[in-house]
Amino acid sequence: MSTHDDSVTSRIGEFTRDAVRNGWTRERCVVLLSLGLLLFGVVAPSFQIYLFTEFLIIALFALAFNLLYGYTGLLSFGHAMFLAGGSYGLAIFLQESEPYVSNVVGAGPAPLVSWVLGAVFAVSLVIAMAVPIGWLSVRLEEIYFALITLAFGMLVYSVIIQNPQGLTAGSDGINVLLGVTEIGGAEFRLGDRQIYYYLTLGIVGASTYGIWRIVNSPFGTICKSIRESPERAAALGVDVRFHRWMTFIVSAAFVGIAGVLIAGLSNVASPYHAHWSESATAVVATVIGGATYFAGPIIGAFVYLYARWGISRYPALEAHWEFFMGVLIILVVLYFKVGAAGGLYMLRTWLLDVQAAYRRGGANAAVGFVRESATNKLRRDSDASESDTGGVER
Amino acid sequence: MTVVLQTDGLTRQFGQLTAVDGVSLEIDDEEVTSIIGPNGAGKTTFYNLLTGVLEPTSGAIRLRSDGELREITDDPPHEVARRGLSRSYQITNVFEGLTVRENLRVARIAREGRTLDFRSRAGSNEAANEQIDWLLELTNLAEYADTECDELSHGEKRKVEIALALAIEPTVFLLDEPTAGMNPTETRKIVSLIHRLNDEIDATFVVTEHDMDVVTDISDRIVVLADGAVLAEGEPAEVLADERVTEAYLGSEAL
Numbered sequence: 001m002s003t004h005d006d007s008v009t010s011r012i013g014e015f016t017r018d019a020v021r022n023g024w025t026r027e028r029c030v031v032l033l034s035l036g037l038l039l040f041g042v043v044a045p046s047f048q049i050y051l052f053t054e055f056l057i058i059a060l061f062a063l064a065f066n067l068l069y070g071y072t073g074l075l076s077f078g079h080a081m082f083l084a085g086g087s088y089g090l091a092i093f094l095q096e097s098e099p100y101v102s103n104v105v106g107a108g109p110a111p112l113v114s115w116v117l118g119a120v121f122a123v124s125l126v127i128a129m130a131v132p133i134g135w136l137s138v139r140l141e142e143i144y145f146a147l148i149t150l151a152f153g154m155l156v157y158s159v160i161i162q163n164p165q166g167l168t169a170g171s172d173g174i175n176v177l178l179g180v181t182e183i184g185g186a187e188f189r190l191g192d193r194q195i196y197y198y199l200t201l202g203i204v205g206a207s208t209y210g211i212w213r214i215v216n217s218p219f220g221t222i223c224k225s226i227r228e229s230p231e232r233a234a235a236l237g238v239d240v241r242f243h244r245w246m247t248f249i250v251s252a253a254f255v256g257i258a259g260v261l262i263a264g265l266s267n268v269a270s271p272y273h274a275h276w277s278e279s280a281t282a283v284v285a286t287v288i289g290g291a292t293y294f295a296g297p298i299i300g301a302f303v304y305l306y307a308r309w310g311i312s313r314y315p316a317l318e319a320h321w322e323f324f325m326g327v328l329i330i331l332v333v334l335y336f337k338v339g340a341a342g343g344l345y346m347l348r349t350w351l352l353d354v355q356a357a358y359r360r361g362g363a364n365a366a367v368g369f370v371r372e373s374a375t376n377k378l379r380r381d382s383d384a385s386e387s388d389t390g391g392v393e394r
Numbered sequence: 395m396t397v398v399l400q401t402d403g404l405t406r407q408f409g410q411l412t413a414v415d416g417v418s419l420e421i422d423d424e425e426v427t428s429i430i431g432p433n434g435a436g437k438t439t440f441y442n443l444l445t446g447v448l449e450p451t452s453g454a455i456r457l458r459s460d461g462e463l464r465e466i467t468d469d470p471p472h473e474v475a476r477r478g479l480s481r482s483y484q485i486t487n488v489f490e491g492l493t494v495r496e497n498l499r500v501a502r503i504a505r506e507g508r509t510l511d512f513r514s515r516a517g518s519n520e521a522a523n524e525q526i527d528w529l530l531e532l533t534n535l536a537e538y539a540d541t542e543c544d545e546l547s548h549g550e551k552r553k554v555e556i557a558l559a560l561a562i563e564p565t566v567f568l569l570d571e572p573t574a575g576m577n578p579t580e581t582r583k584i585v586s587l588i589h590r591l592n593d594e595i596d597a598t599f600v601v602t603e604h605d606m607d608v609v610t611d612i613s614d615r616i617v618v619l620a621d622g623a624v625l626a627e628g629e630p631a632e633v634l635a636d637e638r639v640t641e642a643y644l645g646s647e648a649l
Contacts (some may be wrong), residue, residue, distance in 0.1 A: 114472040218511040225500040228489035235445065235487075236562055237475035237504040246510065292491075 035059045041197045050265070053197045055305045057261045058285060062209055062297030064254030065282035070291030071215055072136070072247045073227030077146045077279050078153025081133075082126045082252040084160060084274030086259020089122025090115075090268035091174035092167060108182035115178060119260045126256030127249060129156075134248035138241050141230075150276060157274040173270035176263045189213060191264065200261050207257055212294060214250065223247055285326070288332050290339020297342045303328075398423045398598045398640060399444070399479070399566050404453035406443055412514045413439040415622035416453070419509060420564065423458075426599045428630075431619035432643055436604045438484065439520060440495075440619065441568055445481050446474040458565060475504070480564030480597075482555045484571040490544040494535055494554055497543060498526045501561035526561070532594065533557040533587065549580040554588070569601045573608055581608065588612055610634070618642065 041049060060236050063081060063323050068074050094114055102110040106283035163170035178191035188195055212341035222243055225233045230240045263269045272278065281304070282297075289300020306367065307328060311321040336343045350373065399421040406414040414436045421427055431437055442448040444455060446469050456463040458489050459477045466474050495517075502522040503509055517523065530536040533553045538546060543554055552572065559567060570589065573581045585608055592599055594614075603609050609616065609630070616633040618625040620642040626633050633639060 111481050213515075214512050215514055217513065218508045218516050221496065221499055221503055221516040222509045224492060224496075225489050228491050229487055231447075231471075232483070232487045232489065232558070233500065233504075234471040235481055236501045236558065238509060239470075239472045243509060250512075286399075394457055 023180075037201055038198075041194050042199070046193050049193050049197045049311055051305065053200050053265055054194070054262075055302055056200050057258050057265060058281065058305060059298040059301040060204045060207055060261070061255055061258040062282045062285040062289070062301050064251050064258065066291055066297045067211060067214070067223070067254070067281075068247055068251040068285050069286060070296065071220060071227060072223040072244060073230075074141070074244060074248075075146045075283070076149040076248075076251075077276065077283065077284050078149035078151070078156075079252070079255050080274050080276065080278035081153045081156035082130065082255035083259040083278060084156060084269070084271070085126040085252075085261065085267035086122045086256035086261075087176075087263035087273050088160065088168060088174065088259075089125040089256070090118040090260045090263050091176045092260070093118035093121045093175060094140075094176060111180075111190060112181040112183070115264075119257075122260045123256045126259065127253050129253035130249045134252070138244040138248060147261075148281070153274065153276055153279055154376050157271060157276070160271045160274050162345050166357060168269075168271075171271055173268045175271055176267050178264055191267065196264060200265070203257060203261060207254055208298075211254060215294060228311040251259055285327060286339075288329065288340055290336075290341035290343075292338060293341035296339050296341040299344065300339065303340055396458070397421065397463065398425045398458040399600070400456040401444070402454040402456070404440070404443060404455065405451050406439055406448060407451045413622050414450075417619070417622070417624055419624065419627075421598060421600055422597045422615075425614035425627070425635075426588075426601065426612055427615045427617060428601045428603055428613035429617045429619060430603065430606075430609055431625070435619040435642075436622035437619055438570070439622075441481060441570055441602070444474075444568065445479060448469040469554075475562060475564075478563075478565035479567040479568070480559040480562050480566070482559045482572065484572055484574050486548070486551045486555055488543045488551060488554045488558060491542060492596060493540050493542050494546075494557075495526060495531070495539045497554055497558055498529060498561045501524060501558055505562045529557050529561055532591070535562075548575060549583070552576065552584060555593070556584075560591065560597070564597050567595075567597045567599050569599065569603075571602055571604065573603065573605055581605065584627060585611055606634075 015027050020028070020030045022079065040052065040206065044052070061079070065076065065079050065331045068076055068079075097117070098114045100108065101114045106112050133149075133152050137145060141146050148380065161171055166325075168174065174362055178189065178196075180189045181254045190196065190199065215223070222233070222238055225236075225238065226240055226243060233243075234240050262273060285300035285304045286297045287300065288303050289298065290296035293299075304325075308321055311324050312318045317324065332339060338345075353368055353373070358366040361368075372388050397420045399419075401417055401419045404414055404417045405412065417440065418639055427441065433470075438466055443450050446466070453467070454465055455467045455533075457465060457466045457474075457479055458464075459479055464477070466477055466479070469477070476645065487542060489500060490620075492500070499516060499522070502519075502525060503511075505632065506519075506522065508514075508519075525603075527536075531540050533556060535550070538550055543551060546554065553576075556569070557568075557631065569588070573584050588599070589612065598629065599607075599612075601612060613630055616630050617627045618633060618639050625642055626636045626639050
């Protein structure tokens with residue numbers, strides 16, 4: 001074992017050195033991205049902050065979904081039930097217990113304390129849902145797994161609509177109002193767009209880091225092996241069903257966090273969040289972005305939400321926005337088999353090659369390289385399409 | 395001599411067909427045993443029974459673990475692997491999208507029972523890394539350590555196939571057609587690899603193989619299966635001279 005210093009201060013020092021060093025280190029990208037995200041909440045117009053907050057939440061939803069899909073190879077078509085579980089967990093907790101919390105901690109900090117307790121309750125509720133649902137679902141694989149999760153999702157949806165014991169308020173949903181918190185004379189409203197943006201940014205950032213650590217841990221390595229060959233993983237001593245079950249629960253818990261956040265953003269826990277079309281949002285965002293890349297679902301969520309927003313600005317198009325989304329998905333599936341993240345990665349490699357050509361032989365070499373790679377690409381594509389159409393002999 | 399694997403009247407029926415018919419065998423830890431037989435003799439079914447992929451209709455399987463023979467008849471595949479019975483596949487079955495090193499890491503994580511470790515980083519366990527490097531050297535895969543398996547040639551993949559099964563430190567190692575689909579050069583390489591592994595690794599090798607030159611080269615003992623039952627067993631020269639064995643092969647494989 002190498003003897004490197006593991007104390008927090010030395011780590012921060014190391015990080016800072018890497019960040020200010022020449023060249024585009026990963027540390028520098030992280031610092032600049034964080035600064036940009038922090039600044040965004042100050043300078044951006046209110047609606048843009050709202051839209052970006054929604055993007056962050058959907059990104060977390062898709063990222064957690066992809067833990068099960070891209071990393072473990074199980075396509076869940078009912079993950080919206082955990083989004084709803086998080087939303088309703090928070091909403092029901094706030095509705096039922098805010099007065100009690102207020103009695104204990106006083107009226108000032110009550111909204112914030114209730115929200116924190118409500119979030120913990122909501123995620124616990126989601127885990128309590130995921131344990132039995134996952135246990136039953138992981139008995140199946142492939143399309144059967146997709147169908148059983150879809151069925152559970154619809155079950156949760158219909159329970160919410162039925163309004164059992166008056167808990168879920170049926171199709172109206174439950175309003176989630178994050179009131180004014182007062183601590184030590186300072187007053188703020190948690191539901192304020194700017195404050196809610198920073199809250200979401202912090203939680204989504206921490207969750208993303210958590211998921212990133214999980215996929216790079218021994219646990220995540222086993223997930224990937226199950227995706228590649230469940231039979232072989234079992235032959236090496238991996239309890240495949242148990243591991244899938246654990247991944248299901250972890251994935252659901254992170255979706256629950258996204259559910260808590262979406263309830264606060266839209267000010268309502270709505271049955272819409274449990275609908276299968278909401279599950280499809282995670283699937284579509286992940287496919288657009290590329291399931292094989294960690295950042296794929298994030299990029300996919302970005303493309304999905306901003307494409308929808310762009311379309312919605314033109315009333316003539318808005319009525320048919322699903323049509324344009326369909327066209328977008330067809331394009332991605334046909335031409336970017338690795339998704340937008342894969343496309344960006346290829347573009348980056350290509351730009352680096354162009355840069356290298358420029359360094360070698362100036363502008364002429366760079367132009368030459370661009371021309372050559374473009375013709376190669378076209379030739380490859382036409383070759384591929386010919387062999388696709390029945391492998392014509394030449 | 396110590397018996398490490400024992401089957402007792404092992405039988406498996408599929409409807410009317412008896413694929414494995416009352417096989418009673420004892421595998422000794424000092425010998426390389428080859429299981430041969432014409433196509434359809436029940437070799438693959440026999441392996442699937444041993445490794446828990448299929449459940450036997452009747453009979454028992456015992457494996458030596460922690461110094462005594464224990465029954466593993468009803469254990470699922472992952473339990474069988476944890477008890478020390480490992481296998482390779484006739485049709486290459488490796489983690490295609492992962493690098494060779496990551497493939498072996500999966501096996502080490504499973505072996506060390508760290509599958510639920512969320513906190514540490516994969517590849518940070520020095521002892522496991524040393525073990526993996528040693529295996530990579532042993533199987534001549536070091537130069538491909540960081541190559542994804544789907545970019546390897548068939549011959550290299552077959553080596554990963556073997557390295558993976560060895561990485562869980564098995565007591566008994568079942569090789570299913572290790573030279574399947576290989577040209578003569580690659581076959582020779584695999585045969586010398588098997589010799590080397592048998593010298594260096596403390597596991598008992600059981601091999602199924604269709605190439606008779608390979609069989610006579612590597613085995614100390616041969617078991618012939620025909621129609622799911624043991625037709626003959628013993629030393630290679632003796633078994634291959636047996637008329638019934640020739641008949642079983644010619645009878646079903648004459649062109």
